[in-house]
Amino acid sequence: xxxxxxxxxxxxxxxxxxxxxxxxxxxxxxxxxxxxxxxxxxxxxxxxxxxxxxxxxx
Numbered sequence: 001x002x003x004x005x006x007x008x009x010x011x012x013x014x015x016x017x018x019x020x021x022x023x024x025x026x027x028x029x030x031x032x033x034x035x036x037x038x039x040x041x042x043x044x045x046x047x048x049x050x051x052x053x054x055x056x057x058x
Contacts, residue, residue, distance in 0.1 A: 023030060
């Protein structure tokens with residue numbers, strides 16, 4: 001059917017007991033996750049600082 005005749009099931013039976021094992025298995029780079037986290041945090045802090053600023057008195 002549709003050119004895919006591979007019916008074998010491939011399962012990884014290695015024990016993954018920690019978050020480091022999950023990240024290594026899924027090939028997730030920790031450094032890129034930290035960069036995204038810092039950028040999102042900086043954006044949220046800038047939005048909060050603008051929202052909390054007092055309006056100038058005219």
